[in-house]
Amino acid sequence: MRINCPYCGPRPNEEFNVLGDATKTRPDADKATAQDWLDYVYERDNPKGRLEEYWHHASGCRNWLVVKRNTVTHEVYSVVAARDYKKTHPEGVKK
């Protein structure tokens, strides 16, 4: 699996650390219920197929990226910088 880092170009996947689901939004600490935190911290959609997740180019430019890829075929559809992803998805992705 090669990740096309927007800063470094195509790099092998062992240069990266994976954090997980990028579509979630951290609950508002003032309003969130225990259930909101449970959903955010512990529960997962764990999709079979398309997934968007945070990858960290730890052994490269150290930028946070959002990688859209397929969990069955390992095909990578797109890689964008996390800060650009946040601009287009300010509230995460509505399910």
Place this chain on the structure above:
Amino acid sequence: MKYSVFSLLKNTLSGHRNWTPAWREPDPKKHYDVIIVGGGGHGLATAYYLARQHGITNVAVLEKSYIGSGNVGRNTTIIRSNYLLPGNEPFYEWSLKLWEGLEQDFNFNAMVSQRGVINLFHSDPQRDAFARRGNSMRMHGVDAELLDRDRLREMVPYLDFDNGRFPIYGGLLQKRGGTVRHDAVAWGFARGADMAGVDIIQNCEVSGFRFDQGKVVGVETSKGFIGASKVGMAAAGHSGQVAEMAGMRLPIESHVLQAFVSEGLKPYINNVVTFGVGHFYISQSDKGGLVFGGDLDGYNSYAQRGNLPMVEHVVEAGIAMMPGLSRIKVLRSWGGVMDMSMDGSPIIDKTHIDGLYINCGWCYGGFKATPASGWCFAHTIANDAPHELNAAFRLNRFATGDMIDESGNGPTPNLH
């Protein structure tokens, strides 16, 4: 047919042409008392113990592929009960006790071999941590021995004791741990369950559940609707997919774990040796191949294959600890899909839906747990309540704060 020296002699005299299949291939009935979704080791063991321990024989195991195609045929065959925490240790010890009597119980040679499991340590603090683990095991009535460097060297002289980065200080030994022939576990439980009246239905994929007034009444499958009073989910890496059909979201991520086998060699490694800090563990199969593995690839995956960087990492770690491996050829590598839970411990519980039960979250420790998982899941289904041994493996423990986190990594499944 009961397998014995007499059945072997009898079939030898007739040229081994009269052996019958180990289990039937029945068509599904209209209704079962219990349906188990997933014909892996845990599902088959559950059906076996439902029939044998609880007298519930009107049971079907539905497997989307063939028996042994999933993780029960993809693991590295290790059994042990060297856990630290109170919620885990009694369960895994019960599993090891079941392994010790399993072959007699289900009349199948699973090649249970208690050859000892050694965990290496490389510093004084790590020795303290392992001593603590060993003490915890002994307080639970489990065997554990802390080996110093000299005793360890007598047992496993081929290790690189003076490794520059990770010099070996000693090891924690559990003598009763060892290996089991994994395929035979699937076959033995399948045959044992079948003989007790359980229907094992292969190539039958569950596509949905049917509920009536908040209670499960059956499952939709590729072979049509099958009614059931109770349904147990035991789908391992696909637990999230199965639970989603029931509208549930799980504290689970699916990850790929790779394993490897080398060319066959003469007896070389007599025990199971784990090099935890380097993410490497190894044993030798009775056929002679070295069976070894490492850590998760680290990204979510449902593919039963991994990527090459992890192959390189595992082999490097292996050669660092066992330089003699460097000239041995790797024959095969493969991957399995792990149901990684948020605290690294499993879930065996009822769900919020009446008649629906769940068994998942085995991470990469599911094989050793196979008998006790089936035993406890059968108890939970039969009595509609968990057994004392799986009382800590609750589905809602993340809401109540009762996590069982052996490695202390928190909700980062790719690090457990």
